[in-house]
Amino acid sequence: MDLDETDREILRILQADARTPFSEIARRIDMSSATVHDRVGRMEEAGVIEGYHAQIDPRSVGLGTSAFVGLRIEQGRENDALDRLREIEAVQEIHLTTGEWDVLLRLTVEDTDGLREAMFEEISRIEGFSRSQTMVILATDLDDRALPI
Amino acid sequence: MDLDETDREILRILQADARTPFSEIARRIDMSSATVHDRVGRMEEAGVIEGYHAQIDPRSVGLGTSAFVGLRIEQGRENDALDRLREIEAVQEIHLTTGEWDVLLRLTVEDTDGLREAMFEEISRIEGFSRSQTMVILATDLDDRALPI
């Protein structure tokens, strides 16, 4: 889908605050809210906008510990192993990467005991991984900045 | 702030779809929309809800390449170096971690040339980093799953 500067401006606004009323977006970009409604609908259809999500402070809901986990995967077992990773609730992200690891996960858990549980009772029981390293997140300085659209 | 099961249910709904009307949340949890409005307002105040964001497909806006970058930082230079990293537009996340790296970044750029630019014209010019590794994301199997609230 081709996006013009107006679409991009709408995306910037919704990325910063997904609950901005269309009527206010319309005021800001100097168009009618019917047009904004139209454009947003088309971008949703086209998959440009994948959803709208509240950003929640993990600590407030008792999830105080996060970590990245790097894994090496044995050839031929990729799909099975990924399927099993996806079933683990603590796993927030799964990326296939070049470099030292084949798979990089992000875990979010309650505390260090939750980390132990995820690592030793869930991830290490999956066959197909040969090596792993856990990088506990001590602090997050910048999280999920808006895309430079 | 103490959250009860009703607050958590509201968070689950807004995490899945931040544009869900309060009136519909009210129907689902069998309360009035005034109460939902109240509770959401209190959770925003308390910092439990940090914002509402449209999730945008990076490819659709021309950002086709992402990478994690691990960095080692020299003692005593932490703050300066982090300040400079934060100024780089391509840097989406900055985490301080245990393990092989001290800092783990996530970059989002247009293409491999954007990666080169970020790495060699921006990051490697910052003093205080001694070693780095770039892990290009080949595929993302799972991204930013909802927190298990």
Added chain:
DNA sequence: TCTGAAACCATCACCTG
């Protein structure tokens, strides 16, 4: 936490250049 009311908003069919 609710009710009720005013202001506001989304949404749609139907125009208009």
Added chain:
DNA sequence: CAGGTGATGGTTTCAGA
């Protein structure tokens, strides 16, 4: 054919109970 208008029914928001 993108964009606008205007009507209508739903939604937000707030005071008061």
